Amino acid sequence: MENHHQPRRELTLLRSTDLDLHPITEHHAVPSIKEVDFFSSSSRHNISDTPNSNYNINHLQPRHTKDDDGSSTLFTDHLVNTALNLTSPTAQFSRSAPNDENLKTMVCIITSIYIYIYMHLKIKENILEFSLSLCFQLRKELLRLHEENCKLRTMLDQITKNYHQLQLFATLQKKPYQKVETNGGQRLLDTRPCTKLDAKVVASVYDGEEHLTKVNIGKQGGPDPVEDVLDQSSSQSWGSSKEAKPSELPVKKARVSVRARSEAPLISDGCQWRKYGQKIAKGNPSPRAYYRCTMSVGCPVRKQVQRCREDKSVLITTYEGNHNHPLPHSATGMANSTSAAAAMFLSSSGSTSKNEALNNTTVGVLSSVPHIPMATLSSSAPFPTITLDMTNDSCVFTSPLPFHAPTLNFPQLPAHPIVFPHKMSHPLSMMTATIASNPNFTVALAAAISSIIGAPNGNDNNSSNGASLFPLNGTSNLLPVELKLETLIPHSGSGLSPL
DNA sequence: CGCATTTGACCAGCGC
């Protein structure tokens, strides 16, 4: 209130023992506001000394409390401005109950400090927890992303691998076309077919052990928009072999051949054939006959028929070229049903036929397909060859083919004795066995394979074309197909015999 | 007579 002397305040750290050493002189002494060591034993002593248990928060003992006026001034000077507004601003506080109030103030301050520190620590702790959880989540997310990245990488690898395989196969199949283009630009503008040999599949059959005979297998199906162009040009070349030369490609051609037991000199496959030549092949006393398809004027499909040297009952038939006309129902039915089998050949031989062909090796194409053990892909011949050996009596042609049962239509199945394998208990198996028991089936199978290999990848919508039904999309159901190719078909000997 | 088959000739590719 009436403090005329406002001494400068000095805040120093003070031990409780120092208090007695520095008696405060009234009015002249520079009041030193000492910071308190609350845990000092001396301070407790002072508390006990105080009769009313009132002690100053600053341990400034009011020795001259008797002097009300002076002490009041003194107390006012020694009040610590905590900036917390903890002290009563009234003069009554300093005069009447200074110790109680100071104690309360002290408690408040301590509590506040404690609360403040506690809150501070809590906040820090929360921040730490939050940071940790954040780190954990980030780490988790990182792991997840890493995992996803690995998966994507694996997928990419697989896709790349498939792409390369497709590319290889496409390259193999397109080489003939490229050759045609380079040979004559007019061919590209010609609406007529390019060549009989384009997009052909030629199968070579191992006749016994060492002798390799070749039979040409033609495509069993209707004209493909692309293939028509190829086939028709070949039909032109039919008349003169010289014109066909440009289409005779030096490129290795894929071939598919079929061995089947048959006493008949010919196996009817639904097509009409005209014999245009016969030769005695070296190493085989049996003559080799050459046939052309006569179902259409310009059909480039040819086939070769020869008996096996070791086993005269085995007839080796090879188709070559693509039909430029729809096939009769009896032929397309089998071609459709067998086109799926060709898918397996292609899928498994797509890369092999190209890679291995150059190595002059014989590859078991279907070795990876346990259910089709008789088919082999050979490149020891001038062409990549697919060989279907259907002559083994014990061989059961079992494959998880994309099999369209409703499309099957074999109205002219011969009534030949059929030997069913033991494992045939399924009705579908019985049916397929019946189908397969027809020697014509082997021919149709080869034709289907041939047509599929020779056909462009975009096998679109030709329902009449066996290759067009080739389920590349793989949407059809996979049904087991068991084929038993054993029975023989008596034949009239005419190449025109229908199914 | 027309069509399919036969068969010797021809051609091209390939290896030596």
Next chain:
DNA sequence: GCGCTGGTCAAATGCG
């Protein structure tokens, strides 16, 4: 370059 071989042509022949 020559011979061998596979593949094709086309005249001759056979058949319905």
